[in-house]
Amino acid sequence: MASQASIPKGTRDFxxxxxxxxxxxxxxxxxxxxxxxxxxxxxxxFENSDTLMGKxxxxxxxxxxxxxxxxDFLKKVDTAVYEKKDSLRLSSSITEKALKYDxxxxxxxxxxxxxxxxxxxxKRYQIQNVFRADRPQxxxxxEFTQCDADVIGSDSLWQEVExxxxxxxxxxxxxxxxxxxxxxxRKILSGLAEVIGESDKLIDFTVALDKLDKIGExxxxxxxxxxxxxxxxxxNIKPIFNLKDDFExxxxxxxxxxxxxxxxxxxIEELEFIQxxxxxxxxxxxxxxxxxxxxxxxxxxxxxxxxxxAPPNVKMGSIGGGGRYDDLTGIFGLKNMSGVGISFGLDxxxxxxxxxxxxxxxxxxxxxxxxxxxxxxxALYALKAIQALRKNHIAAELYPDAAKMKKQMSYxxxxxxxxxxxxxxxxxxxxxxxxxxxxxxxxxxCNLEKLMIHVSG
Amino acid sequence: MASQASIPKGTRDFxxxxxxxxxxxxxxxxxxxxxxxxxxxxxxxFENSDTLMGKxxxxxxxxxxxxxxxxDFLKKVDTAVYEKKDSLRLSSSITEKALKYDxxxxxxxxxxxxxxxxxxxxKRYQIQNVFRADRPQxxxxxEFTQCDADVIGSDSLWQEVExxxxxxxxxxxxxxxxxxxxxxxRKILSGLAEVIGESDKLIDFTVALDKLDKIGExxxxxxxxxxxxxxxxxxNIKPIFNLKDDFExxxxxxxxxxxxxxxxxxxIEELEFIQxxxxxxxxxxxxxxxxxxxxxxxxxxxxxxxxxxAPPNVKMGSIGGGGRYDDLTGIFGLKNMSGVGISFGLDxxxxxxxxxxxxxxxxxxxxxxxxxxxxxxxALYALKAIQALRKNHIAAELYPDAAKMKKQMSYxxxxxxxxxxxxxxxxxxxxxxxxxxxxxxxxxxCNLEKLMIHVSG
Numbered sequence: 001m002a003s004q005a006s007i008p009k010g011t012r013d014f015x016x017x018x019x020x021x022x023x024x025x026x027x028x029x030x031x032x033x034x035x036x037x038x039x040x041x042x043x044x045x046f047e048n049s050d051t052l053m054g055k056x057x058x059x060x061x062x063x064x065x066x067x068x069x070x071x072d073f074l075k076k077v078d079t080a081v082y083e084k085k086d087s088l089r090l091s092s093s094i095t096e097k098a099l100k101y102d103x104x105x106x107x108x109x110x111x112x113x114x115x116x117x118x119x120x121x122x123k124r125y126q127i128q129n130v131f132r133a134d135r136p137q138x139x140x141x142x143e144f145t146q147c148d149a150d151v152i153g154s155d156s157l158w159q160e161v162e163x164x165x166x167x168x169x170x171x172x173x174x175x176x177x178x179x180x181x182x183x184x185x186r187k188i189l190s191g192l193a194e195v196i197g198e199s200d201k202l203i204d205f206t207v208a209l210d211k212l213d214k215i216g217e218x219x220x221x222x223x224x225x226x227x228x229x230x231x232x233x234x235x236n237i238k239p240i241f242n243l244k245d246d247f248e249x250x251x252x253x254x255x256x257x258x259x260x261x262x263x264x265x266x267x268i269e270e271l272e273f274i275q276x277x278x279x280x281x282x283x284x285x286x287x288x289x290x291x292x293x294x295x296x297x298x299x300x301x302x303x304x305x306x307x308x309x310a311p312p313n314v315k316m317g318s319i320g321g322g323g324r325y326d327d328l329t330g331i332f333g334l335k336n337m338s339g340v341g342i343s344f345g346l347d348x349x350x351x352x353x354x355x356x357x358x359x360x361x362x363x364x365x366x367x368x369x370x371x372x373x374x375x376x377x378x379a380l381y382a383l384k385a386i387q388a389l390r391k392n393h394i395a396a397e398l399y400p401d402a403a404k405m406k407k408q409m410s411y412x413x414x415x416x417x418x419x420x421x422x423x424x425x426x427x428x429x430x431x432x433x434x435x436x437x438x439x440x441x442x443x444x445x446c447n448l449e450k451l452m453i454h455v456s457g
Numbered sequence: 458m459a460s461q462a463s464i465p466k467g468t469r470d471f472x473x474x475x476x477x478x479x480x481x482x483x484x485x486x487x488x489x490x491x492x493x494x495x496x497x498x499x500x501x502x503f504e505n506s507d508t509l510m511g512k513x514x515x516x517x518x519x520x521x522x523x524x525x526x527x528x529d530f531l532k533k534v535d536t537a538v539y540e541k542k543d544s545l546r547l548s549s550s551i552t553e554k555a556l557k558y559d560x561x562x563x564x565x566x567x568x569x570x571x572x573x574x575x576x577x578x579x580k581r582y583q584i585q586n587v588f589r590a591d592r593p594q595x596x597x598x599x600e601f602t603q604c605d606a607d608v609i610g611s612d613s614l615w616q617e618v619e620x621x622x623x624x625x626x627x628x629x630x631x632x633x634x635x636x637x638x639x640x641x642x643r644k645i646l647s648g649l650a651e652v653i654g655e656s657d658k659l660i661d662f663t664v665a666l667d668k669l670d671k672i673g674e675x676x677x678x679x680x681x682x683x684x685x686x687x688x689x690x691x692x693n694i695k696p697i698f699n700l701k702d703d704f705e706x707x708x709x710x711x712x713x714x715x716x717x718x719x720x721x722x723x724x725i726e727e728l729e730f731i732q733x734x735x736x737x738x739x740x741x742x743x744x745x746x747x748x749x750x751x752x753x754x755x756x757x758x759x760x761x762x763x764x765x766x767a768p769p770n771v772k773m774g775s776i777g778g779g780g781r782y783d784d785l786t787g788i789f790g791l792k793n794m795s796g797v798g799i800s801f802g803l804d805x806x807x808x809x810x811x812x813x814x815x816x817x818x819x820x821x822x823x824x825x826x827x828x829x830x831x832x833x834x835x836a837l838y839a840l841k842a843i844q845a846l847r848k849n850h851i852a853a854e855l856y857p858d859a860a861k862m863k864k865q866m867s868y869x870x871x872x873x874x875x876x877x878x879x880x881x882x883x884x885x886x887x888x889x890x891x892x893x894x895x896x897x898x899x900x901x902x903c904n905l906e907k908l909m910i911h912v913s914g
Contacts, residue, residue, distance in 0.1 A: 005508075005570040005789045007501055008554050013567055015574065016496035016581070023497075035847040037824040037854035039473035040480075044464055044600055045502060045556075045586060046522075051462075065503075068523040068552055070590040074544045082542060087531045095525055097465050099502075110470055113462040117472070119871045121857055124473070129502060133527040143501055156857035158836055169847070280837050281844060332462045367494040379615055380737050387738060390492040390626070397494030400578055400613035414576040 010134070010142030017364060022145075022350060024363045025174065026127060029147050029344050032169045033125040036162060038149050041124050043106040046097045053098070055105045055331065063132045065142075066095035099131035103148045104328070104341070111152055112332035120153030120337075139316075139348060150341030152329070157270060160304045161277045163322065163342045164288060167308060170344065172285040175358050178311030179286045179319075184294035185271055186301050186323075188254065191264020192240070192292070195257065196233035205229060209240075210295040217241045240292050247275055250290045270303060302326040306342060310352050319348045366395065368455055369419045370412040373399040381428050382421065385448050394455060412438060419455055467591070467599030474821060479602075479807060481820045482631065483584060486604050486801050489626045490582040493619060495606050498581050500563040503554045510555070512562045512788065520589045522599075523552035556588035560605045561785070561798070568609055569789035577610030577794075596773075596805060607798030609786070614727060617761045618734045620779065620799045621745060624765060627801065629742040632815055635768030636743045636776075641751035642728055643758050643780075645711065648721015649697070649749070652714065653690035662686060666697075667752040674698045697749050704732055707747045727760060759783040763799060767809050776805045823852065825912055826876040826892075827869040830856040838885050839878065842905050851912060869895060876912055 007013060014022065033040075046067055053061055074082070077093045084090075100106055103126045111118065127147045134140060149166065151159050164181055171179045189209075193202040204227035208220050215223070220241070224234055239257065243250050251268060258264030271290065278288060286308075294305050303324030310316035322342030329337045353359055369389065371382035382398050389396040397417075399408045412420045422434040422443075432445040435454060446454060464470060471479065490497075503524055510518055530551045531539070538546055557563055560583045568575065584604045591597060606623065608616050621638055628636045646666075650659040661684035665677050672680070677698070681691050696714065700707050708725060715721030728747065735745060743765075751762050760781030767773035779799030786794045810816055826846065828839035839855050846853040854874075856865045869877045879891040879900075889902040892911060903911060 005566045006505060007508075007566075007570075008503060008505055011501035011503070013501070013571065014499040015571070016498060019497040019499055031850065032847075034823075035850055035852050037852055039823055040476040041473060042471040042476055044468035044470070045588070046465060046468065046600075048463060048465055051464075062527075065527070066525040067556070068525050068548060070519075070522070072544045074542055074547065085531055085539065087529045090531065091525060099524070109462045109464075113464075114470065114472070119868055123854070131502070143503075151857065154857040156830075158830075158840075158855060158857050161840070162855070165844070277837060277840075281840055366491075366496050373613075373615075380734060383615075383618070383734075383738055387622070390489075393488065393492055395492050395494055397580070398615060398619070400608065400611040400615050411576055411578075 008142070010136035010140075012141060012143070016366065020363050020366075021353075021359050022346065024359065025346060025349055025353070026145075026147065028173045029170055030125070030127060032166055032173065033147075033149050035169070036123075036149070036166050038123045038125040041107070041110060041126055042128060043100070043103075043110055043126070045129070046099050047106055047109070049092070049096055049098045051109050052101055052105060056101055060101060063134055064101050065099040065131050065133050066091055067097040067099070069094055069096055100128070101132060102130050103128060103146050103343075104150075105331075107148070107150060108328045109332055111337070112329050112334045115334060121151050122153055123149070123151045125149040139351065141347065145346040147344040147346055148341060149343075150339055152337055152339040155324075155326075155338040157273050158277070159340050160270075160274050160324065161281070163306070163340065164274070164278060164283070164286075165281065167306075167320065167342065168283040168286045174349070174353065176311065176349075176352065176356070177285055178313065180289045180309045181283075181286050182289050182291040182294050182307045182309060183271065183274070184291055184305045185267040186303055186305060187263045187267030187270065188258070188292055189267075189295060191258040191261035191267055192237055194261045194263065196229075196236045198229050198233055201227060201229055206295040209293045212241065212293045243290075243292060247288065247290050250292070251275070254292065274304070296321055296323065300325055304340065310348070311356070314352050314355050316348055316352055318345065319352060320344045364416065365418075367397050367415065367417050368394050369396040369421055370408070370415075370417045371396065371398045371421045371423065372405065372408050373402045374422075374424045375402045378424055378428065382423055385421070385423075385433055385451065388448060389452065389455075392452060392456070394452070421451070465599070467593035467597075469598060469600070473823065477820050477823075478810075478816050479803065481816065482803060482806055482810070483602075483604065485630045486627055487582070487584065489623055489630065490606050492626070493580075493606070493623050495580045495582040498564070498567060498583055499585060500557070500560075500567055500583070502586070503556050504563055504566070506549070506553055506555045508566050509558055509562060513558055517558060520591055521558050522556040522588050522590050523548055524554040524556070526551055526553055557585070558589060559587050560585060560603050560800075561607075562788075564605070564607060565785045566789055568794070569786050569791045572791060578608050579610055580606070580608045582606040596808065598804065602803040604801040604803055605798060606800075607796055609794055609796035612760075612781075612783075612795040614730050615734070616797050617727075617731050617781065618738070620763065620797065621731070621735060621740070621743075622738065624763075624777065624799065625740040625743045631806070631810065633768065633806075633809065633813070634742055635770065637746045637766045638740075638743050639746050639748040639751050639764045639766060640728065640731070641748055641762045642724040643760055643762060644720045644724030644727065645715070645749055646724075646752060648715040648718035648724055649694055651718045651720065653686070653693045655686050655690055658684060658686055663752040666750045669698065669750045700747075700749060704745065704747050707749070708732070711749065731761070753778055753780065757782055761797065767805070768813070771809050771812055773805055773809055775802065776809060777801045821873065822875075824854050824872065824874050825851050826853040826878055827865070827872075827874045828853065828855045828878045828880065829862065829865050830859045831879075831881045832859045835881055835885065839880055842878070842880075842890055842908065845905060846909065846912075849909060849913070851909070878908070 073094045129143055129145050131143050167181050189206050193199050193205045208223040212220050221234055254268055294307055296305055301323035305323040306321055307318050308320035310319050324340040326338050328339050373379050386396045418438055420436045427434055432447055433451050434445050436443045534550045586600055586602050588600050624638050646663045650656050650662045665680040669677050678691055711725055751764055753762055758780035762780040763778055764775050765777035767776050781797040783795050785796050830836050843853045875895055877893045884891055889904055890908050891902050893900045
């Protein structure tokens with residue numbers, strides 16, 4: 001019986017043109033990672049469950065794909081556990097491995113495991129797929145690609161400067177204008193909570209603040225009140241709800257707001273360092289924007305927080321993000337390793353480039369010449385030219401069968417192959433190839449050397 | 458509590474140098490795939506279980522990694538099934554997805570699913586990881602990379618010719634000499650079974666014959682006898698146990714052996730077509746060798762069978778293989794689609810290149826210049842040069858902290874960075890950079906332009 005041909009929901013097949021477009025983005029990012037001195041690593045598709053479980057919160061644990069143990073996996077399961085028929089308890093007895101959920105935790109595990117072979121500060125990049133048992137929806141998949149770069153083992157702010165430049169370099173190469181690099185600092189958020197006397201409600205405070213974009217000023221105030229933050233406290237930070245000005249004006253406002261918070265002032269100092277450096281090393285394409293409502297995974301970041309917004313004319317939201325974390329490897333027993341990193345959201349960048357028509361035409365090029373197959377003798381004659389073309393990395397194909405001319409031409413047409421070569425008995429006798437330009441319809445005889453020059457141009 | 462930093466057995470972390478070496482092989486193979494007109498596709502890491510199960514035999518089914526259903530996976534399990542506590546039966550009730558086992562079955566599924574968007578003959582390549590719950594051992598892993606190229610939708614023998622050329626092109630680029638491309642044909646094997654009157658024992662016959670390399674002539678005969686193949690039958694094909702001659706002599710022997718088998722003669726005809734074409738299009742590096750004992754996955758191949766042997770001075774066995782299959786997509790309901798394909802064994806090719814010291818030195822190059830960090834002002838001066846270097850795709854880094862000189866130099870040394878740049882107050886005043894060649898110890902002042910020229914050379 002024939003199986004049905006389908007794939008699991010939330011996963012995707014990529015067609016040749018999709019792979020080519022994805023590879024265009026990936027290789028652009030990769031080239032800049034390398035230019036900036038990052039080195040590649042790769043980690044396995046699945047990790048031991050205990051490496052991943054408990055690292056992403058309860059919600060994260062729920063979204064981790066678990067791999068069933070091989071063989072007679074029930075053999076070692078305790079009878080009492082089995083009889084309870086409880087999915088959660090049973091799952092930890094019958095699974096030991098799980099698919100990676102992100103690249104950050106496996107990276108932390110890698111650093112700890114290989115710490116004796118690593119020269120710190122360690123600048124690594126990693127471009128691999130991750131998996132989440134999330135409800136699939138537009139732009140959200142169960143398997144997707146992350147492109148991460150991190151530095152671990154130094155707390156220098158020059159790295160924050162360099163990551164902003166790296167983002168700018170990539171978007172410049174992709175010709176994607178209008179991107180804004182939003183920056184904030186965990187210490188600013190801590191400072192704000194401190195000056196309004198709500199330090200113990202830091203998480204509630206920032207979670208609410210982070211929603212300003214979505215639910216507006218009134219919504220944020222309402223949520224803060226619900227969480228027990230007082231009306232007068234909210235009144236104190238009112239100015240930050242309407243920060244529309246430039247970087248420096250915002251900084252000046254923060255300076256007055258946070259004048260009594262030591263940690264807040266440290267945050268401002270860090271932001272100013274970055275901003276001043278970038279005045280000397282100006283960005284080409286992207287714009288740096290201070291967004292004091294930006295929080296992301298707050299319990300994770302300890303300094304800078306980045307988020308990349310797609311150009312305003314595209315409805316896409318964040319196409320990347322990152323930040324500074326001071327103790328990532330601590331979960332695996334290696335303390336005091338400050339790190340900072342960023343990530344590019346491949347799938348969303350793809351959608352943005354598609355919408356703005358920014359993929360270069362060359363990405364779609366595959367085979368440059370199709371040689372028509374007139375029979376075995378002619379095929380052999382064609383293959384001699386094809387061999388020479390391929391040696392010069394000009395992609396060329398022989399139509400495999402001596403099918404009807406119309407069928408072969410239509411194949412070239414459908415595949416958007418720009419040149420067709422017709423070489424039958426007469427051409428063989430004269431040692432030439434008849435080259436047809438599919439766009440213009442022009443046809444001309446030329447020897448192998450001229451053929452090569454013609455299609456290389 | 459800190460989790461232990463380790464990875465599942467049979468899986469691997471790849472360090473920067475390992476990733477670079479793997480990518481060198483992958484990009485070489487990929488370049489030739491493209492030159493030969495193959496187009497890339499990618500399929501999900503996991504498939505629906507019923508796409509994979511039953512496609513690789515019982516042993517294969519056992520080696521497929523299954524993914525536990527998310528959420529309350531026991532909810533829908535039938536009580537009667539649950540109470541049996543039978544691993545095999547339960548597993549099909551609690552798993553719907555499985556990790557890919559190879560690239561061929563997902564490719565067949567892809568072709569059937571997307572048949573209306575594909576222009577046949579479809580030449581596709583695919584370089585992705587596959588997973589097998591095999592017992593890990595030297596050179597055998599639970600996650601490994603396959604590099605496949607297939608053509609589907611044509612039975613032209615020119616494709617067999619082209620695949621042999623493709624193998625040769627890749628090994629030529631990798632500078633790997635002494636590889637032999639062993640070829641056989643399923644029809645030859647069928648013919649041999651036919652002429653000895655044992656057509657119904659074709660599988661037993663070829664499985665035994667395939668072991669000639671390992672167990673020798675006596676071993677093969679013993680196994681054939683055990684399987685019920687008569688002594689006189691074995692006597693009839695005795696000459697094939699000692700075929701040491703060249704391609705043509707072997708063909709001539711087969712011609713006389715198979716003179717009464719129509720299918721056998723068809724096999725010979727196919728082999729001769731390929732051999733004659735290759736006489737006109739000679740191989741550069743590899744050697745074509747007719748091996749009538751070669752069977753591989755016999756129940757799968759219907760025409761040509763390929764296997765690639767590493768050079769004789771390396772003990773590695775097969776580093777690739779493939780063949781013609783006439784009905785691969787039939788399992789998913791699309792009949793009469795002849796296909797032929799080959800695969801490169803990345804991990805084994807890696808080990809061979811390592812053993813023969815064939816990785817080019819350039820593969821190990823990462824960052825070309827490290828700028829010493831003397832403090833913030835100097836760092837800013839350095840970053841201006843670094844920005845210009847990176848724009849020309851010369852990888853350059855600033856040491857992130859103004860650490861002791863010795864520490865920074867030692868970092869450059871350990872990372873094998875060939876150039877260090879020292880630029881302090883005096884250099885800044887003179888708008889120069891002091892460039893130190895780490896290999897020779899030479900030091901010289903130069904402006905940015907000269908610096909760029911110097912390190913580009």
